[in-house]
Amino acid sequence: MNSIDTRRLEFGSSAGQRRSTEGPLTLAERRAALLVADGLTYKEAAQRLSISPATVRNQLHSVYKKLGAVNKAVLSKQLNTTRI
Numbered sequence: 001m002n003s004i005d006t007r008r009l010e011f012g013s014s015a016g017q018r019r020s021t022e023g024p025l026t027l028a029e030r031r032a033a034l035l036v037a038d039g040l041t042y043k044e045a046a047q048r049l050s051i052s053p054a055t056v057r058n059q060l061h062s063v064y065k066k067l068g069a070v071n072k073a074v075l076s077k078q079l080n081t082t083r084i
Contacts, residue, residue: 026064031061037076 022074025033028049035045042060046053069075 025063026059028060029063029066033058033063033075033079034062036072037079 031049032045036042036056040048042053042056046056049056056076063069064075067075067078069078
């Protein structure tokens with residue numbers, strides 16, 4: 001598993017409800033998506049973000065829908081090739 005670049009996870013608000021200016025995802029969705037795309041499980045991502053695994057699951061469901069990704073491999077590719 002690759003080390004996570006923490007700079008990608010640094011955002012101005014910890015509330016997670018503010019929309020990113022770089023794309024259609026909320027900051028919370030983007031944080032969860034980056035962690036999962038880097039190979040973490042929902043449970044591991046939840047621990048890093050101090051939220052429940054169910055919240056990560058819900059955020060990723062929204063991310064998959066918004067980006068049209070069908071699995072983690074496609075999600076990872078989309079996150080690495082486009083700025084969201």
